[in-house]
Amino acid sequence: MSSEEWQEWVLETHSHHVELLEDWFFAQGALAVSLEDNADEPLLEPGPGETPVWQNVKVTALFTGDVDLEPIRAEIPDALLAKNSRSDITTLRDRAWERVWMDDFSPIQMGPRLWICPSWSEPPDASAINVYLDPGLAFGTGTHATTAMCLAALDDAVRGGERVVDYGCGSGILAIAALRLGASSALGVDNDPQALTASRDNAERNQIEASSLEILFPESPGIDAWVGGSDLVVANILAGPLLTLADELIALMTPGAKLLLTGILTEQAPELIERYATVNLQVSDTRDGWVLMSGQRAR
Numbered sequence: 001m002s003s004e005e006w007q008e009w010v011l012e013t014h015s016h017h018v019e020l021l022e023d024w025f026f027a028q029g030a031l032a033v034s035l036e037d038n039a040d041e042p043l044l045e046p047g048p049g050e051t052p053v054w055q056n057v058k059v060t061a062l063f064t065g066d067v068d069l070e071p072i073r074a075e076i077p078d079a080l081l082a083k084n085s086r087s088d089i090t091t092l093r094d095r096a097w098e099r100v101w102m103d104d105f106s107p108i109q110m111g112p113r114l115w116i117c118p119s120w121s122e123p124p125d126a127s128a129i130n131v132y133l134d135p136g137l138a139f140g141t142g143t144h145a146t147t148a149m150c151l152a153a154l155d156d157a158v159r160g161g162e163r164v165v166d167y168g169c170g171s172g173i174l175a176i177a178a179l180r181l182g183a184s185s186a187l188g189v190d191n192d193p194q195a196l197t198a199s200r201d202n203a204e205r206n207q208i209e210a211s212s213l214e215i216l217f218p219e220s221p222g223i224d225a226w227v228g229g230s231d232l233v234v235a236n237i238l239a240g241p242l243l244t245l246a247d248e249l250i251a252l253m254t255p256g257a258k259l260l261l262t263g264i265l266t267e268q269a270p271e272l273i274e275r276y277a278t279v280n281l282q283v284s285d286t287r288d289g290w291v292l293m294s295g296q297r298a299r
């Protein structure tokens with residue numbers, strides 16, 4: 001293998017191990033390490049005690065072609081790996097590694113006004129609403145069908161001045177997009193501390209004023225201020241938690257407010273329709289076996 005070639009080592013691990021694994025890769029001579037949530041496949045509802053898919057992380061490390069990775073792979077500490085984790089090493093021939101890296105994350109148009117762009121990219125349309133987001137530890141880069149459906153629906157629904165709740169905010173992508181589309185304030189809620197950190201970092205990257213975006217845990221008393229006063233509630237979680245959270249999510253809505261729910265497989269929609277009957281929930285979009293459901297609270 002010549003030194004003009006590059007090697008890419010893709011390894012799956014649990015989010016708890018990511019920091020150590022990243023340090024370990026750099027200690028072995030990696031030139032760059034990137035993280036991606038590993039949830040690009042249709043999920044089934046995790047059973048009790050099972051790891052939700054977005055807690056699995058794909059870690060990609062880039063090495064020059066002259067590093068012998070096989071002995072390194074043989075010595076990787078077990079503690080850094082998830083059970084049955086994938087570990088693939090490929091050679092990147094005749095391709096500039098910067099491009100290979102970036103090809104996976106190129107700007108994506110989500111609706112007529114909205115684009116999601118990696119921070120290193122030139123936005124294809126400088127006059128569009130460009131939200132900058134890089135792959136990180138929290139779910140939500142716009143590449144997953146559920147996030148993409150929410151972003152398209154937000155592009156359509158947010159006209160200016162709305163108070164928006166993003167329940168299960170992950171990277172904060174939906175709350176940030178809503179604010180950039182014209183919402184006056186937003187609340188991001190997540191039960192994963194990493195998601196709250198990622199949401200704050202991404203808000204800063206997008207020059208969101210701290211006063212317009214609150215980011216809270218579900219049990220935080222600050223949520224009370226949003227009850228009965230939110231114009232739009234969006235939640236991309238999974239059918240199970242959405243069934244459990246129905247009363248809380250509906251309680252957040254002001255009369256006439258809109259509700260957008262996803263993370264729901266097509267066959268799960270009827271159960272959600274029944275549970276959210278008071279807001280007349282209906283399927284409004286479908287992609288890759290997932291549905292987006294929309295409802296409205298009576299005026």
Ligand SMILES: C[S@@+](CC[C@H](N)C(=O)[O-])C[C@H]1O[C@@H](n2cnc3c(N)ncnc32)[C@H](O)[C@@H]1O
Pocket residue numbers: 054138139140141142146147150166167168169170171172173174189190191192195218236237241263
């Ligand atoms: C599929 S991700 C969605 C992230 C982002 N909103 C998007 O649309 O790409 C679901 C998020 O919901 C969070 N979550 C799951 N159950 C939750 C609950 N009961 N309360 C609050 N957050 C929850 C997870 O931690 C995760 O960050």
